[in-house]
Amino acid sequence: GQNIDQPTEMTATEGAIVQINCTYQTSGFNGLFWYQQHAGEAPTFLSYNVLDGLEEKGRFSSFLSRSKGYSYLLLKELQMKDSASYLCAVMDSNYQLIWGAGTKLIIKP
Amino acid sequence: GAVVSQHPSWVICKSGTSVKIECRSLDFQATTMFWYRQFPKQSLMLMATSNEGSKATYEQGVEKDKFLINHASLTLSTLTVTSAHPEDSSFYICSAREMTSGDTYEQYFGPGTRLTVT
Numbered sequence: 001g002q003n004i005d006q007p008t009e010m011t012a013t014e015g016a017i018v019q020i021n022c023t024y025q026t027s028g029f030n031g032l033f034w035y036q037q038h039a040g041e042a043p044t045f046l047s048y049n050v051l052d053g054l055e056e057k058g059r060f061s062s063f064l065s066r067s068k069g070y071s072y073l074l075l076k077e078l079q080m081k082d083s084a085s086y087l088c089a090v091m092d093s094n095y096q097l098i099w100g101a102g103t104k105l106i107i108k109p
Numbered sequence: 110g111a112v113v114s115q116h117p118s119w120v121i122c123k124s125g126t127s128v129k130i131e132c133r134s135l136d137f138q139a140t141t142m143f144w145y146r147q148f149p150k151q152s153l154m155l156m157a158t159s160n161e162g163s164k165a166t167y168e169q170g171v172e173k174d175k176f177l178i179n180h181a182s183l184t185l186s187t188l189t190v191t192s193a194h195p196e197d198s199s200f201y202i203c204s205a206r207e208m209t210s211g212d213t214y215e216q217y218f219g220p221g222t223r224l225t226v227t
Contacts, residue, residue, distance in 0.1 A: 033215075042202050042218040043153070087152065097143075097216065101152040 002026045004100035006088050011106045012078055020073045020086050020103045028093020034062050034073045035087040037102065043087055046073070075105075083107045111137045113205050115219035122193055122226055129189045130222045132203030138183040139205030143216065144176075147200045159186050193226045200224075 003025045012018040024032070031050040035043035049055055049064035049071060061074040075082055088100040112135040122128050132142060141160050145153040157173075159165040159180035167173045177189040186205075190197055200223050204216040 035218075040200075040221075040223075042221040044218070045215060048215060096155070096158070099153050099155075 002090075002092065002098050004088055004090060004098055006086075006100040006103045008101070009104045009106065011108060012075075014078055014080060014107055014109050016078050017074065017076050018078060018105065020075075020088075020105065022071045022073070022088035022100055024069050024071070024088070024090045024098070024100075026090045026092045026098055029066060030091040030093065030095055032062075032064055032071050033089045033091070033097065034060075034071075035089065037085045037087055039084075046086075078107050080107050080109070111135075111205070111207055111217040113139075113203065113217045113219040115203055115222050117222060118220060119223040120225070122224070124194055124226055125192055127189055127191045128193055128224060129187055130201055130203070130224075132186045132188070132205070132219050134184045134205040134207075134217070137205075137207045137217075139186075139207060140183065141206040142180055142186040143204045143206070144178060144186075144188050145202045145204065147202060147221075153202065156188075190224065193224070195226045198224055198226045 006022045033048050034046040036046050037043040047062035054063045059076045064071045085102040085104050087102045089097045114133045116131045144156045147153050155168050156171045157165045157167045157178050159178050161180050161183050165178035180186040200221050202221040203219045206216050
């Protein structure tokens with residue numbers, strides 16, 4: 001079966017750095033996405049990785065290792081507005097997105 | 110970037126009635142649209158995938174006669190919840206896929222529709 005694992009909840013301090021991990025087992029791989037979702041709102045796109053390595057975009061970076069079935073989202077200089085759920089999703093061989101359950105990130109002052 | 114709109118943003122209806130939700134891609138053509146449902150504190154659950162001009166493909170456990178999907182044009186898909194019941198109360202989100210020049214297959218999400226059935 002297909003499976004995406006990520007921690008249910010994480011807590012970090014404003015100004016700090018946090019890394020949210022995601023491991024996956026899917027039938028085929030056509031890229032991994034990270035989305036941010038604030039409560040009561042739809043997800044918004046953060047990053048896309050299809051090749052191994054680190055993609056940096058401002059305060060957010062995403063890493064992928066296809067051989068390990070592993071990705072992480074790194075958030076730097078945390079701000080209170082970063083409190084949200086972070087969803088990891090993998091596009092399988094049928095170009096369908098397989099979603100993780102999401103990681104709720106709580107930022108404390 | 111690409112924008113997807115959804116209407117209505119929230120709706121309250123009585124049990125037994127039907128509700129139609131519209132999903133539009135505003136500045137791009139979406140050959141594929143997806144309908145998701147999300148219950149509180151849970152992740153997105155894919156309900157169905159619709160391709161313009163053809164029948165929707167429903168996920169296992171989703172009743173096609175209850176959740177009617179029509180993808181009549183490259184910019185519009187509709188989801189109709191028929192004979193709604195309180196257990197259908199949820200956050201319904203659509204997304205539209207545009208193939209980028211880099212073959213990213215990124216999905217753009219609508220703002221969601223919160224349905225409450227009383």
